[in-house]
Amino acid sequence: MKQYHDLIKHVLENGVQKGDRTGTGTKSVFGYQMRFDLSEGFPMVTTKKLHLKSIVHELLWFLNGDTNIEYLQKNGVNIWNSWADEKGDLGPVYGHQWRNWNNEEIDQISEIVKTLKTNPNSRRMLVSAWNPSVLPDTSKTFSENVAEGKAALPPCHAFFQFYVSPPPEDAGENAKPRLSLQLYQRSADIFLGVPFNIASYALFNMMIAQVCDYEPGDFIHTFGDAHIYNNHLEQVELQLSREPRKLPTIKINPEVKDIFGFKFEDFSLENYDPHPHIKGKVAV
Numbered sequence: 001m002k003q004y005h006d007l008i009k010h011v012l013e014n015g016v017q018k019g020d021r022t023g024t025g026t027k028s029v030f031g032y033q034m035r036f037d038l039s040e041g042f043p044m045v046t047t048k049k050l051h052l053k054s055i056v057h058e059l060l061w062f063l064n065g066d067t068n069i070e071y072l073q074k075n076g077v078n079i080w081n082s083w084a085d086e087k088g089d090l091g092p093v094y095g096h097q098w099r100n101w102n103n104e105e106i107d108q109i110s111e112i113v114k115t116l117k118t119n120p121n122s123r124r125m126l127v128s129a130w131n132p133s134v135l136p137d138t139s140k141t142f143s144e145n146v147a148e149g150k151a152a153l154p155p156c157h158a159f160f161q162f163y164v165s166p167p168p169e170d171a172g173e174n175a176k177p178r179l180s181l182q183l184y185q186r187s188a189d190i191f192l193g194v195p196f197n198i199a200s201y202a203l204f205n206m207m208i209a210q211v212c213d214y215e216p217g218d219f220i221h222t223f224g225d226a227h228i229y230n231n232h233l234e235q236v237e238l239q240l241s242r243e244p245r246k247l248p249t250i251k252i253n254p255e256v257k258d259i260f261g262f263k264f265e266d267f268s269l270e271n272y273d274p275h276p277h278i279k280g281k282v283a284v
């Protein structure tokens with residue numbers, strides 16, 4: 001994961017001190033891009049231990065169109081707790097916009113799968129979680145916004161696009177076309193959020209590739225405000241002092257051919273040998 005270390009170094013060297021909504025303060029740059037060729041291994045950070053469990057459950061939760069944290073908590077995933085109201089609701093966040101855009105029964109994920117299967121040359125294969133009509137009023141609490149039908153937090157991974165390219169010329173006769181995904185992330189917590197976001201979208205690209213019969217290609221991660229919180233500086237220095245290790249691989253149950261048919265048990269991570277976990281406080 002040289003790409004992730006390069007991102008940290010770039011922000012440490014070029015970032016400016018910038019205040020933020022949470023009052024923590026950040027070192028920040030605007031605009032950056034990383035690329036991961038998924039044939040080179042599964043891009044899961046090795047210089048600190050990550051839990052695939054949280055990543056898989058969160059992704060299945062998005063795909064289900066779920067926006068209440070009950071499912072996550074039942075499965076031991078607590079990363080969304082701080083933003084939910086007393087009933088566990090987050091308002092119309094990712095899952096809602098992916099599967100039922102603006103409450104208009106527009107299922108962006110089903111539409112993308114259909115287009116990928118029937119018209120892979122399309123340049124219109126985008127999914128947007130960014131919906132200006134449900135943006136929260138920042139003078140109100142998370143719960144007050146949710147009570148008014150707004151999202152507790154506006155989406156950070158705001159929209160993404162798919163791209164299908166012919167197989168490389170040296171790939172042999174039966175090679176499949178390659179499916180790539182590019183994500184635009186408007187705001188990125190480099191120490192805590194980004195390792196999750198990389199693994200999540202890489203896995204999502206592999207799942208979509210499997211159900212549409214493509215080979216996973218590149219995951220391209222494009223950033224708006226990419227920041228390191230001031231209370232994560234020691235942690236990222238420790239991470240940089242560690243040598244990145246070989247990437248793990250991930251096995252997906254090949255029987256699943258429906259993007260909404262995946263279960264937690266359909267994924268297994270192999271040869272993940274990370275350095276120990278590094279704790280950091282999440283800015284709320």
Ligand SMILES: Nc1nc(=O)c2c([nH]1)NC[C@@H]1CN(c3ccc(C(=O)N[C@@H](CCC(=O)O)C(=O)O)cc3)CN21
Pocket residue numbers: 051054078079080153189192193194196278279280282283284
């Ligand atoms: N400041 C901030 N950073 C984020 O990354 C973030 C938000 N807010 N708000 C919404 C979601 C929630 N996400 C989170 C929240 C917490 C962790 C976290 O505490 N991670 C720990 C423990 C992970 C675990 O329980 O498995 C970590 O060490 O990665 C990660 C992502 C990503 N998002």
Ligand SMILES: O=c1ccn([C@H]2C[C@H](O)[C@@H](COP(=O)(O)O)O2)c(=O)[nH]1
Pocket residue numbers: 021022153154156157187188189190192193194197
């Ligand atoms: O998937 C995610 C979700 C959130 N983040 C980070 C990015 C920011 O540090 C905060 C959100 O605060 P805003 O003021 O709404 O930008 O959460 C992330 O990195 N990845």
